[in-house]
Amino acid sequence: MGFDWGDFGVAVGLALVFEGLGYALAPDFMRRLYAMMLLEPVQRLRLMGAVAVCLGFVAIWAIRG
Numbered sequence: 312m313g314f315d316w317g318d319f320g321v322a323v324g325l326a327l328v329f330e331g332l333g334y335a336l337a338p339d340f341m342r343r344l345y346a347m348m349l350l351e352p353v354q355r356l357r358l359m360g361a362v363a364v365c366l367g368f369v370a371i372w373a374i375r376g
Contacts, residue, residue, distance in 0.1 A: 333341045348356065 333344075
C-alpha cells in the first residue's frame with residue numbers, strides 16, 4: 312500500500328475545516344480558549360498534544376485498518 316496524496320489532501324482539508332469552524336462560529340470563545348492555554352504549563356500542553364496524536368492514529372487505524 313503506497314502513499315496516497317489524495318487522501319493526504321483530504322486529511323489536510325478536513326483539518327482546516329475543523330480548525331476554521333471555531334473561528335467562524337465562535338471567535339470570542341476561541342480567544343478565551345487561547346488565553347486559557349497561555350496559562351497552562353508547557354508539559355500539560357505537550358501531554359494533551361501527544362494524547363490527541365495517539366487518539367488520531369488509533370482512529371485512523373480503526374477506520375482504515
